[in-house]
Amino acid sequence: MFDPSSLTYDAAGLIPAIAQDAASGEVLMMAWMNADAVARTLETGRVTYWSRSRQAFWVKGERSGHVQALVEMRVDCDRDCLLVVVEQTGPACHTNRRSCFYTALRDGTEVEIMAPMA
């Protein structure tokens, strides 16, 4: 059985988790998990991060409704980064955009490539 403690965490006990949309392949966001958040995500099927600012579990979409249903969790070769493939309800970003990566660098300047969702 997979044991979350078998992953490599940083000095704060955290591992980065990249969320990717299962349908579109779009990279939605990156946030952090601790071992308990990894376990909760796997147990509940609801992607759960660790909020560094609030120092608390962050069940994605708990308040906004913009939940991430876990399709599959993947571990990288160094076991120090996670990829969570998700079904994203609504926008992933707190700015109401589908993805947090809505700013592109083009010709040396920042360009907004994604509008907030209606």
Place this chain on the structure above:
Amino acid sequence: MFDPSSLTYDAAGLIPAIAQDAASGEVLMMAWMNADAVARTLETGRVTYWSRSRQAFWVKGERSGHVQALVEMRVDCDRDCLLVVVEQTGPACHTNRRSCFYTALRDGTEVEIMAPMA
């Protein structure tokens, strides 16, 4: 003009950078950049990380030939994570697999979902 110092770096001066294949949308790997690596990546069009283990610039593929040509760099809403959309030559992973995320958690066990490239 975009200034790499406008990004938010961690206590070690680093920012995580997620590499995504421009053609397939596949998430290839996650590594770290410092402000100089961000600048070099943008200047050269060759994705350049900062190796935490070697404490040196890591021009991806410099030795292996498995280079990443930058298609576009994107910044997330918090300015503390980067997405580099790339044209990947050969495997991105040092295990010779296309992506570092070749281990999936399925039914509580680890499953290898990607074989090394020929």
